[in-house]
């Protein structure tokens with residue numbers, strides 16, 4: 001079953017990117033933030049002598065999980081159930097939202113607190129809850145900023161990366177309940193204090209919390225959440241009911257496998273040796289934490305992705321966002337241009353595979369890359385993103401084989417001209433004559449706009465003017481001299 005929810009781009013990437021490129025403030029914010037995080041990451045990774053061996057281990061463990069996924073999921077369900085949790089299964093976003101909505105309604109509450117979770121963003125859970133009158137309060141600081149601004153996250157790890165602190169101050173002053181707009185400054189400490197006061201009341205009154213999970217241990221039925229602010233720990237321990245929405249690829253076979261991933265993840269994501277809060281829970285524990293623990297295991301296109309021998313490596317992803325921070329395309333356009341909750345290089349390979357390439361404008365995403373390879377070098381689980389991008393582009397071309405297109409028409413014409421030397425020489429001569437007026441004065445070296453069908457080329461790059469003479473002509477002239 002193909003994936004649904006907030007993973008379908010509504011606009012082709014080039015169209016969405018053009019709008020973002022016209023925003024210099026956005027580019028400045030992105031550049032500052034991504035360079036800060038990636039420099040920290042490089043320093044932390046450089047401290048680990050066996051970093052490459054860790055990457056290889058991480059990739060091998062995840063490949064093993066993907067090879068044995070059905071067996072490990074059964075094992076996880078059995079262990080979590082034995083520990084007192086209730087496991088639910090959802091084939092797509094709609095089913096997952098239905099399960100969570102029903103569970104929240106059974107508690108009788110109309111407000112839930114949330115730990116930052118990509119899976120719940122993917123299925124559009126906040127919107128589904130709102131539709132039945134249940135308010136979902138984001139408790140991660142950056143998610144809270146985005147929610148108050150009525151905006152969408154633009155980065156996996158730093159969802160409000162497109163805002164600077166002056167903009168955040170204005171959002172809080174205008175929209176955060178209980179804030180005195182005349183007294184609030186844009187000092188980071190003042191902004192954090194305002195958020196802390198607002199959230200503390202929510203934590204203490206919430207009956208239900210909703211989380212995702214970074215890892216799910218098949219052997220023990222344990223869920224693991226890795227975070228930096230302590231809001232996760234509050235959500236996971238205080239409310240009576242905890243509902244965790246977990247993608248089926250989050251499994252690790254054994255508790256011991258965490259040793260590898262708890263070294264890889266914090267260094268790759270926030271550039272820290274160790275993240276401040278690592279919370280683990282296994283079902284229900286008498287006298288400690290939530291009384292009801294529900295786990296919703298979500299497929300939403302992951303089984304289809306797993307079926308592709310090249311593309312399945314995208315499911316190794318641990319959502320560290322290192323690939324976003326080194327990507328020259330992401331740095332210029334930001335996350336919204338990708339139209340999915342998964343932006344950047346990983347989004348360009350994950351979203352089209354989960355939804356099927358023809359959903360929305362997702363078929364344009366594999367082209368949102370220069371194929372420079374920086375994402376592969378940064379990825380802690382060695383996902384060869386350029387390889388998958390080329391593979392998806394190939395699939396797109398194969399799917400269109402036989403259908404007429406401007407590109408194919410131009411290539412056929414070019415091929416006919418280049419197969420015969422006389423035709424080729426005549427074409428060069430004609431091009432040279434045609435471009436002679438442009439070359440006059442010597443100032444113009446390129447053509448900005450070519451007529452159809454070559455206009456697709458000059459839509460995104462200049463075409464060089466034909467040389468004033470061919471190599472053969474130059475060679476012949478040299479002999480005469």
Ligand code: SF4
Pocket residue numbers: 268316317318319320321322323324346375378379380381382383
């Ligand atoms: S693809 Fe690799 S680098 Fe990118 S978010 Fe996933 S794990 Fe991190």
